[in-house]
Amino acid sequence: MGRPPCCDKSNVKRGLWTPEEDAKILAYVSSHGTGNWTLVPKKAGLNRCGKSCRLRWTNYLRPDLKHDGFTPQEEMLIINLHAAIGSRWSLIARRLPGRTDNDVKNYWNTKLRKKLMKMGIDPITHKPVSQVLSDLGSISTFPNTNNQMSFVNNASMKNMLPTRTEPYASQYSSITTNTSAKNHTKVDQVHSLDHQYHVFSEASSSNSSSTSSNIERLCSTQSYSNHNPQAQITTPCSSFEWSAFLHSDPFIWSEFQQLQQCDMQMVMSLPKPSGLMQSGIVISNNNDQVGASEGSVAVTCDPSMSYQMKKQCEVHSSLGDSFVDGILDKDSEIREAFPNILDAAFDY
DNA sequence: AATAGCGACAACCGCCTCCAT
């Protein structure tokens, strides 16, 4: 026995909205405000589902929405937040004023995912494709090796594989002597990211008794590392350096240089930029790229800029009011209490 | 000129969470 529908689907209009319908919603909201969307269609004189009205308002009609294209800074933020928290579009959208979760999701699916794949980065794991392939190759418990081939045969994968020689494949292969890593099952490797996201879900539950412990487990950029054997042994002094990867590719490197020249003020003026510090962005104090921790992207800026960003991060972190902010705040606390925590090797 | 293919984006669907009762 399922839940009854919120409205009579057969009698409500569906599909694209007309300007007249938009006007009715705007008029209704301007005089009554939002809330109780099930009553909106009736009161506003619309033959639409209340849920549909709410979506139309939140995704399109809201006056604070931006309808222009995404800026490079916004792109960067989306990529890094996606690397940190996965496809939690609403959380990501909250970091982008004027953007909705639908906007971000669509932009990711149509543009950014393809862009990353062209760069040779797996958009799901945010790892270099060669490493993803080597991870797959190392999983001997696959029923048959055709799985790997079907992965490679994916059209998009074909496009990116021959485009570059990726330097880190050998570097990753050189770090397989860690015994703790060997103790992990292959299944663990496959599901390490899934696990991370699962724990995020658990932690986001307000009444979960394990919330605090989960947050503590997640509250640093090592959340990947803690559960990913390969990442674990590469951080913080990973032999793989993103900077080398970025430098090695003229296309990518020129894009980063362009980004570097862009005005970072926009990023810094975001309501809660503290996410930058935790979502994988590593800010360098000099003009040389520094090796970012595994799964992150390094962004350079001049020292004063870096200081300003860090400063602002500190300010905003104290104002955190969301789940992510909670995690980030906790991270800051732990970093202060255990300044060397990122230097410690994790062994589970 | 017709049309197939594709990308972008709007909208929908169904599940989940939260909260009022």
Place this chain on the structure above:
DNA sequence: CATGGAGGCGGTTGTCGCTAT
């Protein structure tokens, strides 16, 4: 404490317009 409903969310589908053939 249990339950039902509203709203939130992520994944998927539909539609439109542009481009290549």
